[in-house]
Amino acid sequence: MTASVTGGRSVRELLREATQRLQVAHAADDIDEARLQAELLYGLATGLDRAQVIAAGNDAAAPAAIEAFEALIERRVQHEPFAYILGKREFFGMTFEVGPGCLVPRPETETLVEAALEAIKAHPEARRLVRVADIGTGSGAIALSVARHAPNTTVYAVDVSTAALQWAGKNMRRFDLQDRVVLLAGDLAEPLTEPIDVLLANLPYVPTDEFEALPAQIREREPRLAVEGGPDGVELIARLAQQLDAHLASVAAAIFEVGAGQISWVEELVTRALTEAGRTGLDVRFHRDLRGIRRVLEVRMGYPKED
Structure with missing residues (x-):
């Protein structure tokens, strides 16, 4: 069973957990790339651009957003090309x-x-x-x-x-x-x-x-x-x-x-x-x-x- 991003956390905490998962799975070359991928995937899950994702760091993530984001992170952890996920x-x-x-x-x-x-x-x-x-x-x-x-x-x-x-x-x-x-x-x-x-x-x-x-x-x-x-x-x-x-x-x-x-x-x-x-x-x-x-x-x- 793989680790998952759980609810009840701020957007910033979700991004930090996702960044760590991407690094552990070798889905990114370094922490900066892992963080960028996490931010863009959260944006894809919520319809926000990257600047809006960063600005929402202290906000509580909605359950629907967490579920969609977790699914995208799992796809990337399974080494689906990042561009394929973004489309x-x-x-x-x-x-x-x-x-x-x-x-x-x-x-x-x-x-x-x-x-x-x-x-x-x-x-x-x-x-x-x-x-x-x-x-x-x-x-x-x-x-x-x-x-x-x-x-x-x-x-x-x-x-x-x-x-x-x-x-x-x-x-x-x-x-x-x-x-x-x-x-x-x-x-x-x-x-x-x-x-x-x-x-x-x-x-x-x-x-x-x-x-x-x-x-x-x-x-x-x-x-x-x-x-x-x-x-x-x-x-x-x-x-x-x-x-x-x-x-x-x-x-x-x-x-x-x-x-x-x-x-x-x-x-x-x-x-x-x-x-x-x-x-x-x-x-x-x-x-x-x-x-x-x-x-x-x-x-x-x-x-x-x-x-």
Whole structure:
């Protein structure tokens, strides 16, 4: 039997008990994160924002609020992803709906979006229409962020998972981007029917043995097909590299998010596939995330030289 948050206490006492439970269950990295989660979950249970929760610290918690809050804390103690419980995740200044069946967007992926927007801006078709594909779209975070911030684009959001595409569809409608985002079900680039100017991919890149060591909230709750990248971590990336030439326009950019330490390996896979297909003048670029890790590989082909 697990410990529970009981009645007859102030909101502050309930939050303190919940913070301790989250720490003991390793549902948070430190006490500050545990406290933040407790405050946000109490807000979810009561309809209050975080500032209101903090201000209500000395108030007695209502029985209905305690019951709802306790249920949410129990879900988190059982390692349900925090974003799933909240039903949303902030990404690139936008709030996305998320839940079982889609990967929770990560902050490091914003580096991929930033690189995509620069590649779109520099593309010769930027004054007209740039065709973008997001391979493995999941919740649609990448595709919709690009569409929202680059109105000169049509974005094809592709995923093999129909469950993930349902979340992408919800978010597409949430941001009213139906006129510029097309959802496609299928394997990697296969559903694409016209040449792509900027192709983006945040595919699974965690090797199988490392996947087994991931925290329970990822390993047991988020979709495995969105996280595990096969024995070496780059199985899907290698397959997509072989499809690039058939789906890219003559002037194009291919941009990949990769795991720490993988970028040179992925660079070799991508540039070799393109070179063998007859592509020349490849311009390879690396982009670091906020932790300084070389997180994103960009390969441009046919772009005009920059001044």
